[in-house]
Amino acid sequence: MTQRAFDVNAIRSDFPIFSRLLPKGVPLTYLDSGASSQKPQCVIDKERDVNEQYYANAYRGVHQFGARISEELDEVRDKVRAFIAAESADEIVFTSGTTMSINLVAQGWGRKYLSPGDVIVINEMEHHANFVPWQFIAEQTGAQIEFIPLTDDGRLDIEKAADVITKRTKLVAVCGMSNVTGVINPIETICSLARDVGALVLVDAAQSVPHALVNVVADGIDFLAFSGHKLFGPSGIGVLYGRRELLDAMDPVFCGGHMINTVSKSQSTWADPPAKFEAGTPAITQTIGLGTAIDYVNSIGLTAIHDHEQQLLRYAHEQLEKIPGMRIHGPGPVQKGPIVSFTIDQVAAEDLAQLLSRKGVFVRHGHHCTMPLHDWLGIPATTRASFAMYNTTVDVDALVSGIHFARERLRLT
Ligand SMILES: Cc1ncc(COP(=O)(O)O)c(C=O)c1O
Structure with missing residues (x-):
């Protein structure tokens, strides 16, 4: 099969969900593909x-x-x-x-x-x-x-x-x-x-x-x-x-x-x-x-998808690590796929997911069906941002700015 050049904007336009706005005109930042990914128009x-x-x-x-x-x-x-x-x-x-x-x-x-x-x-x-x-x-x-x-x-x-x-x-x-x-x-x-x-x-x-x-x-x-x-x-x-x-x-x-x-x-x-x-x-x-x-x-090719996601993952780690009280669980952005699970001092994962949702940033919180891993980590819950081929650095920036919003709301700044 001939593969097209990797163009994230063209890929996004294949997914009708990204052309809709959330209530009040808020754009969608979908960071929950690890739970279920969105579907392109052809599917x-x-x-x-x-x-x-x-x-x-x-x-x-x-x-x-x-x-x-x-x-x-x-x-x-x-x-x-x-x-x-x-x-x-x-x-x-x-x-x-x-x-x-x-x-x-x-x-x-x-x-x-x-x-x-x-x-x-x-x-x-x-x-x-x-x-x-x-x-x-x-x-x-x-x-x-x-x-x-x-x-x-x-x-x-x-x-x-x-x-x-x-x-x-x-x-x-x-x-x-x-x-x-x-x-x-x-x-x-x-x-x-x-x-x-x-x-x-x-x-x-x-x-x-x-x-x-x-x-x-x-x-x-x-x-x-x-x-x-x-x-x-x-x-x-x-x-x-x-x-x-x-x-x-x-x-x-x-x-x-x-x-x-x-x-x-x-x-x-x-x-x-x-x-x-x-x-x-x-x-x-x-x-x-x-x-x-x-x-x-x-038609896009998993090698190109992988390269794009790895760049995005590195960017996400760099940006998230600057947030006060941030702890990303697991190794650095090498030897891992495009998922970042984290906890932030004094912020409950559920509160954070809810506040992020208000800003149109959709992440998952909880134990993610891995209670033994959370026992090993010694925490009951994490917040998880999971990326797919259609995500961009704009999505990472929206996540980071949503976290700052949440910290302000929780009077941590
Ligand atoms: C690593 C892993 N295994 C298994 C599953 C279960 O997949 P499904 O609910 O589609 O059966 C999931 C779903 O999140 C998963 O992340």
Whole structure:
């Protein structure tokens, strides 16, 4: 695909939400793409087009609409395959999102292959979606959870990882990028440590795929999970990549239509992957919208997106660090993606998010579904600004000026 030159203003004009003003004519400063990104016009149009012109159920009817929908879903599967450099489109399972993808592995693989004495390795920076499913399956199977320790600045302590990933380890679950500190994890190294002891690796790529290229084969990733709604696509659609032989060996978790080969009164047999894991009617327009979102990202190019966001991240760190009482959690703007989570002395995260919202600056506050990480940080909540390809230094300036406004309101200046 030919890529256009990176032009942030042209990119912004692709997203209709940025042409609206908030009440009282306040411009929108959207710094919550880590929670959910905005959608370009082409994604919005594509979903509308399906609904208006040829909507039907998939993989069922042979009529013209049904056949076209099935064909387009297959095309999206292949786009996803190419996007993460997987070998076969059969390794791409459509799910409702990252959370479901991870639960599918925990239950479909874990229930069959984990037993007492086995170890699942996680760490304290994981989102609850890559934490609780492992606790749950450990409880169900008698397996144990062990943790790769974090360094003082919140990165994985890779030196110590080799002591934690041992012959008892059956699976290592790790995020590509933290949704709080933005830390980017050394996935290739983790995969190699896991491979040395015969363990599998699941990568929660919910935060990393909108910002950096991934190559599941080159990195040696066994399972990878991500969500459409953080990748400029619709909500309700996500992806689970699994190496073919692993998907073949796993049990289904949800049973019903489409996931069977034969059904009789006495027993049923399963379809081959990915159908085995896709019981019921799929998220039709959302899946097709995800394909359009991937085309859009490819048309700009993740390398250019990454470079733009890294510059913005450095600028954000420089500007935010000048604010009195500011503490940015996690490492400096190297080895991290475009997320800044911080606390400010004497300012409650919720008060700050509310005051910023009055100025049209949308950030997230709270524990961001990472209570173990906040326990590790020793604080109940942070304020998080998360950036995407459409953000600019103007957005950073609006954040900084909003924080000054909040400090004044709270009589801290
Ligand atoms: C790192 C990470 N993992 C998993 C998830 C869960 O994604 P979803 O809610 O789309 O399933 C999120 C969402 O914020 C996330 O940031």
